[in-house]
Structure formats: C-alpha cells, structure tokens
Amino acid sequence: MVAGPVRAALAGALFGFVPLSAQAVVQGQVSRDPDGLRASVVRIESTSGEICSGTLIAQDLVLTAAHCVQHNAGYSVVVVDPSFRQRRISAVAASTHPDFVPGTSPEDQPGIDLAMLKLAQPVGPGFRPLNPSGGGSIDTGEGVDIAGFGVVAENRRTTARTLRTARLVSIGSLQVANRVTVVTDAQRLAETAGAGACLGDSGGPILRNGQMVGVVSWSSGAMRQDKRARTACGGFTAVTPTGEHASWITSRASQLEAMSAGQAMSQTGARPVEWVAKPGRRRTR
Secondary structure, eight states, X not given: OOOHHHHHHHHHHXXXXXXXXXXXXXXXXEOOOTTTGGGTEEEEEETTSOEEEEEEEETTXXXXXXXXXXXXXXXXXXXXXXXXXXXXXXXXXXXXXXXXXXXXXXXXXXXXXXXXXXESSOOOTTOOOOOTTSSOOOOTTOEEEEEEOOOSSTTOGGGOSSOEEEEEEEEEEEESSSEEEEEEOTTTTTSSOOSBOOTTOXXXXXXXXXXXXXXXXXEEEOSSOOTTSOOSSEEEEEEEEGGGGHHHHHHHHHHHHHSOHHHHHHOOSOOTTEEEOOOOOOOXX
16 A cells, blocks of 8 residues: 555646546657557547557557546547558457446546457557466565557647557555555656656556556656646556456456457447447547
8 A cells, every 4th residue: 555645746736637538658658569558458449539548468459547438429440560651440340348337537537447359350460468367466665567559749739649558656555445566757757747648548558577567547647746737647557457357357358359340330228347349530639
C-alpha cells in the first residue's frame, strides 16, 4: 500500500487536481526500434475522434481500458508494421470487465477499468502479442515502462499518434472504489511535473522487463503546479494490474477468439458486456 505521506499527496492530486482518463507519454522517448514495442502496442481510434492505446494479446485481440470503448461509436485499431507503415483494422466486438461502471469519472475509480477488442482480421506476421497474465504483481519501488500513442502535453494535441515510452517507478497501491497501482517519475515523484501518462495513453501497457503487468487507466498533474496553467499530466499514473485479473482476461479472451468476425458483426441485442461495432465516418481532432 502507499505510505502515509505519499497517500496524502496522491489523494490531493486525485481529488484536488481532477485527473484525466489517461489518453501521450509526457517526457517520453519515441519508439523507433522495428523489433520493439511497435510490434505489441496499438492505437485505438473511434469514429467520434477519441484516441486510446492498447496491447495485442492475440493476433486478433487487443487489451485496453474499459473507459476507452464506452462511446456510441465505431472503433478501429491502427497497427505499425516493421517498416513503420500504419494499417487500420476494424474492431467488430468489445467486452468490458463486468465490474466496470460506465459513466463515472476517473477519480471515482469506477470498477475494473479493463476491456478487450476483437479485430475483424488477424494482424498477421511481424507482430508480437504479449501475455497480460504472466508478469506477476507490481511491487513498490520497482521500475516499469509505459508505452502509448498520446500527446506530450495537454495543449499539444497534434503530438498524438506517435508511440513513445518512458521509465517510471511504482510507489504502491491506492484503494478507493477499486485497487490501482500508482507509478510516477522516479526523480520527481510527482512533486513537480515529470514523465507519465497523458491524453491518448489510456489502455496502453505497463511493462516490467518486457513483460506486461498493467494497463494505464488515468493520470494526474504534479503536486506543485502553476495555478494559471493546471494540467492533469506528468504527475501520478494509475494502473490496473493485469495479473490480479488474469482469470477474467484468460476466459474472456478464449470466448472472443472462438467468435468469428462474421458472428460478431451479425449479433443484435448484445449483452451489456458486449457491443457490435457499427461503421461510421472517422472524425479527427
């Protein structure tokens, strides 16, 4: 758990600064390795213009944050091949964790913020799905990596859609309505702005030694900020630990993999944990 002073600071950032659904990696490095994370991390876009990140966990499955797929919109996934060419694949169905409560704000920690997307077709060769259940827990003090396609600052929306990574450190867990692991810049410890998640990074992976251990849920600004230019980026990043939800991830992935794209697109009246994607014209911000 988070130590007393850190817990108090985190609570201040959470309830005083109003965290965002983490939607770019602040102070991150552009990922240029053709054999690196571009083979596993994808961009998720909706027809209403929202951007999130996600992780391939099978050739036709993406794990992301549940709040990323709550809009009444069509969704697609953009993958980047070894030559850094982008390709768009439609999502035909999605499933959110049954404990997620839609329509709530990040500071309420609305249940388990996890979802899966089923793609219309496999991504094919040149990609490397990750195992979201094999990395174990995230211990306090451990160094982890974040990856995402978000912006480098809230007021720089045109910087999105580029994969960036950064090294962070776990400072423990926070229990409110549900449990999240909190990570931050190891040098700044969220006292002043440092590396972390921002707009567009929701749903992206948290990795330890290349193994997936979490999914980004929301971010907050640093504890010390200019009152005239408040931001909800560069402070704390809240992570849903995937190892704690391995049972749901494994069972739901098996069910979605068994479903053909044609079956998904022909469904009507889907259960609350599922939707069928509808085509629509994509609008960019």
